[in-house]
Amino acid sequence: MTFSYFKKEVEEILHLYFKDERELFLEIPPSEDFGELSSTICFKVANKYGKKPNELAIEVKKQLDQAIGRFNFIKKIEALNGYLNFYMDVDKISKLTLDEISEKRQEYGKSDIGKGKKVLIEHTNANPNKALHIGHARNTCLGDSLARLLKFTNHKVIVLDYADDTGSQMADLVLGFTKLGLPMESQVRFDKYCGDQVYVKVNSLYEKDPSLLLEKQKIIKEIDTQSGEIAKLSKEIADRVLKEQIKTCARLGASFDIINWESDVIRFQLLKEALDTLQKKGLIYKETKGSLKGCVVIKSEIVKGREMESDKVLIRSDGTSTYLAKDIGYAFWKLGLSNARFKYRYRNDIAEGLLETSAEGVVDDFAYGADLAISVIDARQTRLQDILKAVIELAFGKEVANKYIHYRYEVVALSDKAASQLGYEADSKVVHMSSRKGVYFNVDDVLDKLKEVIRNRLVKNQPNLSDDEISDLSEKIAVSALRYALLKIDRNKLLIFDFDETLRIEGDSGVYILYTYVRTKGILKKASLNELSDFKNYTLNEMESRLIKKLSMFGEIVAKAASALEPQLLLIYMRDLCDDFNTFYEKYPVLTANEPAKSFRIRLVEAISEVLRNSMNLLGLKPVDIM
RNA sequence: GGGCCCAUAGCUUAGCAGGAUAGAGCGCUGGCCUUCGGAGCCAGCGACAUGGGUUCGAAUCCCAUUGGGCCCGCCA
The missing domain is CATH 3.30.1360.70 (Arginyl tRNA synthetase N-terminal domain)
Incomplete structure (x- = not known):
């Protein structure tokens, strides 16, 4: 500061x-x-x-x-x-900076810019029919890093996962387990089993046997009415898959406060409330003629830039609601524009203190009515999100609409090389992942593979460590490498995943950051921090000045990254700090330097170490002391 | 057809509310282990898609063109 x-x-x-x-x-x-x-x-x-x-x-x-x-x-x-x-006057600033860091430690860089602001951050939002793939991981890492940054800047942050337990992808699984008689139990993890085997299998069968599609329609109806054995089974599957997905998020370092089940948007009248409001404001109406006869629609011309499009259906002619309709009801709730409320109960079996919406729960308003509602959703949904935002603006004004943020990011795609590793022969340089076709990398598989590479290196470098220690370290390093890789690229850019290219363990990588941190720890372990001499009159060299300046700016960088909602800014700062430290490290000795340089440098290394650790924590990288 | 996003070295990218010499990593070439941990460091090669415009000043802003990705369903 x-x-x-x-x-x-x-x-x-x-x-x-x-x-x-x-x-x-x-x-x-x-x-x-x-x-x-x-x-x-x-x-x-x-x-x-x-x-x-x-x-x-x-x-x-x-x-x-x-x-x-x-x-x-x-x-x-x-x-x-x-x-x-x-x-x-760096010489004057230097002591102040070092003192502030060693005094505040893990608090260094905090600020009050978010004081009194309640922020909802919704991320991951994967359909509960499959294991999370690396595309979801980009979403999770962005959302989780935002949550960390906003908490650190004193926002009141509540993290949500919105899970669709009603969509057609659930019907595919139910069909597989009932009509096709696939077993519910398997050797592999349930989410992976559902996604890799059941979902892919069922989808491949539709082509050969179109009559299955009729069966699917029946199942969708039954799930939609939320009654009977089929609906119960669907919910059971969704619940089991989501539980595994949340485990994967936890592995990435991301946690949630609330699971909001999409079906509960209807159950608890959030949708109805919103439709009533829109009705009163004259923004929606029932179509009486044409191809959309019998549907409740929103006129496309009310949305700027969308005049050329067909009207958007909110309620289908059969009375069921579209995704957009539910999302509107949900958004109204988030911003405190609805009289309806979710009921919640604890799911300590998934994570301590985690809440989920449930008919058996009780009303809890702690997430209702946020000052800012951030939804991390990929760029393919920009159109719908724009409509949603336009609806809020038309109903409640621009100021209210500005509280709703579609935090968009481009998807993760595969390089042709990565696609061919999955047995998919590409005819272009970039291949989009597809759950249906089985063309994707699961997060856990990627982490396991990465972990193996790192483990081999660790066994060689650290022969004295136990298997448990090696395993723990390689896990932390692997997670850090993945998170770094996913956060490094500007979120507006397509991230092309390639195992060797994306998950480097040398050069500009998460591993480099951890390694640099380990270097600081290596020095500090050998230094006697209690016997430092006075360095008041020490004149800093060029590298030392640079480092002090960098350290003194940390708080501003954090505040900027938080208010701009750009974790990448902090990541770049962190890497620059590592670069400068490594240059300093090669050029100037610390422990063997003469006084007062030695004492000053020990304090400097200590400060760098603190700031690196704080940076890593804010981005969800996992600091280690040795590697 | 309409809308959104992207374009910087061979590859992956940073810089973009205009500002001084465009910064990294990979790869390639050549160096650095009697020195706090070489998953590191140093040196070299190498880039703002094209054409206009605004400005004292443009990689950055505006317009057009080209190339790539995405979206436009009573799917989510």
Whole structure:
């Protein structure tokens, strides 16, 4: 946080000259040669002052130089080609920074930007008919990292999983277990069994025997009415699969507070409430003619940019509701716009303190009515999400609609090489995963494979460790590698998965981050932290200054990543910090240095270690002490 | 046909509310183990899709073109 002291001073001193300018155009310069902060204000306002930018800069510098003595952390001001460059007194900042870090430790970097804000974060949301694949994992890692960041910045965060226990994919499984007589029990995990074997098998049979599709329709109806043995079986399957999915999330380090079952959106009248509201506002109506006769629809022309599309069906002619309709009811609940409430009960059998919606539960309002509702959903659903948001805006205004965030990300696809590893011969460079066709990588399988590679390395490097220790370490390293790989790529970009390419254990990777952290731990283990000498008069070298500056900015980076909802910003910061530390490590000895350098460097390494650990925790990477 | 997203070295990418020399990793070439852990470091090669526009200044903003992905169902 100490960087902000410097920044405040720079703003203050600049205002001495530019009394009436609100924007100071401060930025972090591309090189240390230009100081720690620079302002381009002279370019912007030169005209107003009737001068050329550089003339103005020189004049400003001259005047501000007279005031510089009153400021603690500004060492020097420079006017260069129109820029005003401000140099931080790193020597003064360094002790403050190190003290703050060693005092706050795992609290270092926290801020209050979220104080009093209730935020719902919904992620994963996989259909409960299969094991999670790496596409879901991107969703889970983004959502979980957001949750960690927002908690750290003092938001009141509630994490949700929205599970569709009614969709047609459930009918496929029920069909497989009843009509086709497939066994419910298997040697492999239930989610994997359902997805890899039952679901794929049933879908392949539809082509050969179309009469099965009629059976499927019957099952869908029965599930939809939520009564009878078929519906009960469907729910049982969904429950068992979801339980396994949540285990996979836990393995990735992600946990939930609430499971909201999609069928309960209807059961607890969330849908009805929303439809009533939309009815009253005249936003929906029942179609009386044409191809949508008998459906309750929303006019496409009310949604900007969607004028050319057909109207959207909310209630089908047979009275059942579409996904969009339920999502509207659900969104109204999230934002506190509904009179209906879910009832909840505990599911401690899945995770301690986890709640699920249930007819046997009780009303609990702790998640109802959020200040911000973030739904992590892939980009293919942008259209529906836009309609949903437009509906909220039409019904309640822009301000309310802005509380609803479709946190979009592009899907994970497979490289042709990865696809061929699954026995799928690709005719293009990119192959989209398909649960139906069995073209996907399960998260647990990928982690296991990665873990094996890491284990082999560990056995070689750490011959003295027990099997349990090796196993524990390789698990942590594997999870960190996967999370890093999934968070590293900009969420607007298609992530092309390739085992060798994506899950590197060398270079720019999660493993590199852990390795760097281990290096800091290695030094600290050998250092005697109690016998440090005074380094008040120590003058930092270039690498040390850089590191101190980086450390002093951590809080700002965290706050920025949280408010921009971009965990990737923190990831890049963390990697940069590792790069700088490794350069420092190769160049300067710590334990064998002379005093006071030695004492200073030990404290510096300790601080780097703390900040790296905090960064890793915020991104769900798992720090280890040896590897 | 309409809409959304993407385009930076051979490959994977960072930088994008305009700002100084476009930063990494993989690969390739050549170095660094008597030195705190070589899953590391150092050096070299190598990039802003194309064409316009706005601006003192454009990888960044705007328009067009090209190429790639996605979406447009009484599926979710």
